[in-house]
Amino acid sequence: MEQQFNFNNELSGKIALVTGGTKGTGRAIAERLLQAGATVIITARNEPEAPNKDLHFISADLSTPEGTQKVVREVFSQYGKLDILVNNLGGSETPGGGFAVLTDEDWEKSIQTNLLAPVRLDRGFLPRMIDQRSGVIIHITSIQSKLPLYDSTLPYAAAKAGLANYSKSLSNEVAPKGVRVLSVSPGWIMTTAAAKMMERIAQSSNSTVEEATEKVLQSLGGIPIGRPAKPEEVAELVGFLVSPRASYLTGTEYVIDGGTIPTI
Template identity: 35%
Template sequence: MFKTLPQSDPAEFAGRRVVVTGGSRGIGAAIVQRFLDGGAIVVASARKATDETPQAATFIPGDVSTPEGVRTLATAALEVLGGVDIVVNNAGAARTHLGGIGSIPDEEWVDALALNYLSAVRVTGAFLPALRESGAGSVVVNISSGMAVELAAPLAHYGAAKAALNAYSKALASELAPAGIRVATVTPGNVLTPGADAIRQTLADAQGVPLDATTSAIPLGRPGDPRDIAEAVAYLASDRAQWVTGTNLVVDGGELPIA
């Protein structure tokens, strides 16, 4: 069971301007709320808002899987915020193909790359001038997936896109470090979100096992809560991590075969 966290410092991110893609539900909504709790001014973006979308954030609808969608988001967000200090690239999704790699259509490989990898490249690029203008202390956090390191054939297109995101993040961190802009990656394990739950249910049905079996091997004894990932993002974006860049923080309850 997820333990109730201590109250966030309401001044931790006071005055900081934050953009979170895929911020309408699940991990994204939890990240948005965590920054709001810390006093930040937050723009959340996704294709559409949901009942989970924090009301205190400014919501900008859009599709960051396309260059046009990214440009529209960047223009609108900068008009709202007047600049940006923190960008969290969380947008992502995948379709499960039980027939394996050979059953994944070509267009879905392209779609997976566009949403799960190129969206982060384009969003970061669109906001980079504003991040540079903000100065040292600006941060980019990219949300990856355990599928990038523990590939499963039904989701190979998704895992490959996230693996590309990991490589990009490391290279970007080295390039931007002299400007004082930090870049980090968070790799979630099995987290309870609407999208991940649907994937796990599909895999459980195919294997003829109960849904709980898909998370039963987690050493810490429970699946993740979106707030677990939000706390990791908050740490990396905070001054507590001022000497941390290029890292990939794995938040998985001990399940993945990486440290």
Template identity: 40%
Template sequence: MFKTLAPADPTELAGKRAIVTGGSRGIGAAITQRLLDAGATVVTTARGITDETPKGATFIPGDISTLDGVRAFTEAALAELGGVDIVVNNAAAARVHLGGIATIPDDEWVDALNLNYLSAVRVNNALLPALHESGAGSVIVNISSGVAVTPGPQLSHYGAAKAALNNYTKSLAAELAPAGIRVTAIMPGNVLTPGADVIRQNFADAAGVALADITAGIPLGRPGDPRDIAEAVAFLVSDRAQWITGTALTVDGGEIPVL
């Protein structure tokens, strides 16, 4: 169970303008709420709003799996905020193919790259002029996945897209460092979200085990809560992480080293 934390400092990100993609539920909603709690003004997007979507954020519906969708959203977000200081690329989706790599249709490889990798590239490219205008101290955080470094055939298309995102993160960090703009990634492990629950259920059904068995081996004794990832984002976008860039932080309860 996630340990209740002390309230966030409501002044830490006061005056900061943040954009979070995929913020309607799960990890994205937790990130959006955590940035709001720290005093940031937040715009978020997804295809549709849910009961989980933080009420304090401005929600702009959109589909950022396409270049046109990214352009429409980023233009609307910048018009709302007047600029941007923090960008969190969280939008993602995956579908399990238990039959392995050869059973993944070509269009799903393309879809995986568009949403899980290229959406971040396109969003960042669209927002770079505004980030440069904001100046040193601006931050980009790309939400990757532990699957990027623990590949499996059933999610190969998703893992390949996230591995590309890690590589891109490091390259972009090197390019933007002279401007004082930091770029990092976070690789979540098994976090309890609606989308991830479906994936875990697929694996549990295929293995003939209970759903809880899929996360039973996590060294810290529990699956992740979306707030675990949100806390990592809150750190990386703050001045507390001012000398951190170009890295991919694993937040998984210790699971990856024992796989």
């Protein structure tokens, strides 16, 4: 008999954690999972600017081992398990100007945030997922893992490339144990963080924000669909991938970039 799904309540009874879930794409993902019936926990360093009483907030700096340990400890203490982990936290605060202006600190900060934070969280939550023989882990990577912007986000791109490679390897190990691991690779998403990055590039290059934006578009080769993604569009893809409808999908990177990557 064909399996039937209730899309509006398909995650009922599931416990989900979304990192970087207080704003931007993370917030959109958290709200999408909440709409599907999940109990949703969000974590970030700072409290949400617009609190939602239905999103359970844990304050933590996930770029540190102590921060990830705190989140793992509190999730298990309050909820006893985790069914869905969306490693959305990421970003770049490095200056523009290419490799020569980047310090060891710039590199270390990007790697801690974009690669080691999800690695540590996976290590904390995976054993119980394996014990229950179910769970889904999503790694939010970036098209910069294949199309790096050397002028402004070189460490970020390198860390995301590492995350994509790690994600594929992890999926091969844990899929036979009942846990699905996937990665989602967005292109340019129009968030507050993206706007701030344009401001930094403009400042470092003595140009306007509009000129900096055009420069980034040119470096990407343009976006055929004609605009950046909306956070809600990325959230919709994640909502599908963590659902029972995607039960045969694992080990794959799903690109959502409006056609930016110029390959087949």
